Amino acid sequence: MLRLQNITKVYNNGRISVQALRDINFHIKPGEFVAIMGPSGSGKSTLMNILGCLDRPTTGSYKLDNKEVARLSDAELAEVRNKYIGFIFQSFNLLPKLSALQNVELPLIYAGVTGRERARRARKALEDVGLAERMHHRPTELSGGQQQRVAIARALVNQPKLILADEPTGNLDSKSGLEIMQILDQLNKEGNTIVMVTHDPQVAAWAGRLIEVYDGCIKNDRLQEQTARMPAEVEMEVEMEEVGGQ
Amino acid sequence: MMVIEVLRIALSGLQSNKLRSFLTVLGVVIGVTAVIVMVAIGEGAKSRVTENIQGLGSNLLIITPGREGDRQSGFGASGSGGAIDLALSEYLKENCLLCLGVSPEASQNMTVRGPKTAINSSIVGVTPDYLSARNHSIALGEFFTEADLEWRRRVAILGSSVAEEIFPPGVDPVGQYVKIGNVRFEVGGVLASKGQSGFMNIDDQVLVPITTAQRRLYRNQRLRAIYLQVADAKLMNQAKAEVNALLMEKLGNPNAYVLNSQADMVSAMEDTMNTFTLLLAGIAGVSLLVGGIGIMNIMLVSVTERVREIGIRKAVGAKRREILLQFLSEAIALSLTGGVIGILLGIFGARMLAHYGGWRAIVSLNSIILAVGYSFCIGLFFGVYPANKASRLQPVEALRHE
Ligand SMILES: Nc1ncnc2c1ncn2[C@@H]1O[C@H](COP(=O)(O)OP(=O)(O)O)[C@@H](O)[C@H]1O
Ligand SMILES: [Mg+2]
Numbered sequence: 347m348l349r350l351q352n353i354t355k356v357y358n359n360g361r362i363s364v365q366a367l368r369d370i371n372f373h374i375k376p377g378e379f380v381a382i383m384g385p386s387g388s389g390k391s392t393l394m395n396i397l398g399c400l401d402r403p404t405t406g407s408y409k410l411d412n413k414e415v416a417r418l419s420d421a422e423l424a425e426v427r428n429k430y431i432g433f434i435f436q437s438f439n440l441l442p443k444l445s446a447l448q449n450v451e452l453p454l455i456y457a458g459v460t461g462r463e464r465a466r467r468a469r470k471a472l473e474d475v476g477l478a479e480r481m482h483h484r485p486t487e488l489s490g491g492q493q494q495r496v497a498i499a500r501a502l503v504n505q506p507k508l509i510l511a512d513e514p515t516g517n518l519d520s521k522s523g524l525e526i527m528q529i530l531d532q533l534n535k536e537g538n539t540i541v542m543v544t545h546d547p548q549v550a551a552w553a554g555r556l557i558e559v560y561d562g563c564i565k566n567d568r569l570q571e572q573t574a575r576m577p578a579e580v581e582m583e584v585e586m587e588e589v590g591g592q
Numbered sequence: 593m594m595v596i597e598v599l600r601i602a603l604s605g606l607q608s609n610k611l612r613s614f615l616t617v618l619g620v621v622i623g624v625t626a627v628i629v630m631v632a633i634g635e636g637a638k639s640r641v642t643e644n645i646q647g648l649g650s651n652l653l654i655i656t657p658g659r660e661g662d663r664q665s666g667f668g669a670s671g672s673g674g675a676i677d678l679a680l681s682e683y684l685k686e687n688c689l690l691c692l693g694v695s696p697e698a699s700q701n702m703t704v705r706g707p708k709t710a711i712n713s714s715i716v717g718v719t720p721d722y723l724s725a726r727n728h729s730i731a732l733g734e735f736f737t738e739a740d741l742e743w744r745r746r747v748a749i750l751g752s753s754v755a756e757e758i759f760p761p762g763v764d765p766v767g768q769y770v771k772i773g774n775v776r777f778e779v780g781g782v783l784a785s786k787g788q789s790g791f792m793n794i795d796d797q798v799l800v801p802i803t804t805a806q807r808r809l810y811r812n813q814r815l816r817a818i819y820l821q822v823a824d825a826k827l828m829n830q831a832k833a834e835v836n837a838l839l840m841e842k843l844g845n846p847n848a849y850v851l852n853s854q855a856d857m858v859s860a861m862e863d864t865m866n867t868f869t870l871l872l873a874g875i876a877g878v879s880l881l882v883g884g885i886g887i888m889n890i891m892l893v894s895v896t897e898r899v900r901e902i903g904i905r906k907a908v909g910a911k912r913r914e915i916l917l918q919f920l921s922e923a924i925a926l927s928l929t930g931g932v933i934g935i936l937l938g939i940f941g942a943r944m945l946a947h948y949g950g951w952r953a954i955v956s957l958n959s960i961i962l963a964v965g966y967s968f969c970i971g972l973f974f975g976v977y978p979a980n981k982a983s984r985l986q987p988v989e990a991l992r993h994e
Contacts, residue, residue, distance in 0.1 A: 400907055400988045402986065420912060424912075425909065427987070428908060428909020456908060460597070
């Protein structure tokens with residue numbers, strides 16, 4: 347599916363240069379659900395952005411479906427982002443002036459899907475994430491969890507093979523986070539490849555493989571048992587409700 | 593991806609940023625309107641002045657006092673050899689072969705008191721030729737005669753506005769008396785209303801025999817001008833040479849007089865009026881510039897604000913070309929809207945000025961092209977240039993933009 351070899355990334359802001367990634371090597375097979383963990387500033391987002399073709403590595407080789415990404419033009423990269431990759435951001439990155447439906451339509455517009463077909467597919471994607479009722483709301487009229495589900499619908503609407511999520515639950519309360527994880531889990535079960543960055547071990551437990559990044563290097567890369575775990579607080583709330591109900 | 597699709601994005605972008613769109617359009621509108629109206633006023637003034645001079649007749653020569661002549665015949669100077677005076681006028685009348693009519697003119701502002709009110713008015717001393725030479729006509733009574741001129745009779749011909757102001761309505765002024773300064777004049781007639789002619793409005797003037805005026809009213813012998821009617825427009829050059837020779841002979845100093853043909857005056861006046869138009873256009877140009885800076889500001893701010901939007905669009909698969917096209921269409925739509933509104937408002941404003949201000953305003957195509965072209969370029973450049981920069985960024989860099 348994808349293979350990284352000797353990937354480095356150096357940020358050059360005037361005089362200061364930051365080595366965000368030192369030497370990253372791994373490959374991911376189709377259908378995998380990978381969680382990336384690591385302390386803040388260790389280079390997780392940098393790595394995700396390179397995987398998502400939102401940024402280019404400084405050196406090294408990134409092969410996506412056996413194609414060398416470095417050789418692709420900007421226009422070709424745009425097409426890869428559009429058709430091949432669905433990216434979910436921690437901060438949602440929805441366009442505030444557009445409705446949920448219009449936001450989800452964006453990738454379809456740039457894919458050249460028009461008219462009814464476009465509206466149908468966008469609507470379907472929103473229904474799939476349980477937002478059938480909220481299609482015409484603007485992002486500001488939605489809760490964080492709902493906004494993230496719009497973002498997921500947008501990421502999925504072109505049926506990408508690779509879903510990338512950079513701390514998808516990072517800005518959400520535990521309950522909304524749980525809903526998001528259930529959606530991602532479902533997508534993985536349907537055969538989608540997912541790479542997800544998270545801080546939260548409970549969230550990481552949903553993945554079948556855990557990569558730990560430390561200071562721009564991979565410290566640990568192991569398979570694990572996929573366990574659908576509720577974040578601790580939600581478990582507590584559920585218990586409380588049960589106690590209260592009795 | 594289809595162009596239509598991008599256009600649709602651009603239009604909905606404008607809709608969702610109503611204030612920004614409005615301000616940008618406003619900048620264009622103000623600049624375009626100002627330029628069109630100002631230039632229209634300048635062009636209108638030019639055409640009116642030119643027309644007025646042309647209205648004097650094409651076979652006219654005009655003698656006015658020169659720089660030095662003025663000094664020589666200062667206040668109280670009586671007919672000293674080198675002045676533009678009645679004696680000179682008589683001399684030309686007798687000696688100029690190509691001149692049909694010689695019409696001297698002098699004037700001074702004085703009070704005219706009638707039975708109703710007294711007003712300040714231009715008292716113009718002329719000869720009986722004046723009426724036909726200037727194509728005026730009498731509405732009431734009769735113009736004064738050669739005899740009146742010779743006897744220095746105190747006869748006054750009132751301009752129609754003057755008559756209306758100083759006489760009560762319904763009273764026939766002819767035969768009544770008015771006081772010009774301290775001198776009593778009999779009203780011989782009232783001129784037909786004609787409005788602006790040359791540089792004067794004939795309706796606001798009072799005509800008296802020039803001999804009477806010089807003796808009783810002005811207390812000096814100076815003439816404002818001598819108008820010479822040349823027999824044939826084709827003979828203008830010869831006539832001018834002849835008059836010039838006569839003047840040199842009589843006055844002996846080329847700086848004592850200025851001899852112009854009507855065509856000379858038209859071209860001199862056109863020069864002046866062009867400068868005037870340019871001045872107005874310059875003033876309007878400042879507002880165009882300010883409008884342009886306004887557009888620039890709003891566009892720059894909005895693109896900076898929208899770098900994130902560019903990042904998001906690129907992240908979901910927009911190509912650079914599509915981003916550029918979107919911003920280009922937005923800028924064109926704004927500039928065009930502003931331009932069209934500006935043209936309409938400009939034309940409307942010019943019409944209103946013409947209608948209510950009594951000005952002549954001529955909307956010129958050049959001013960429209962200039963104003964719209966300028967605003968268009970500004971809108972386009974500042975709409976697209978920053979967007980172009982932003983569209984070159986990697987999506988992450990644009991997304992990181994706050
Ligand atoms: N645009 C940038 N310019 C300079 N340094 C950056 C930039 N983005 C990230 N960094 C630096 O690179 C390192 C890794 O950042 P990041 O990938 O965002 O970490 P994480 O997502 O793991 O918290 C950090 O030291 C961060 O300060
Ligand atoms: Mg991060």
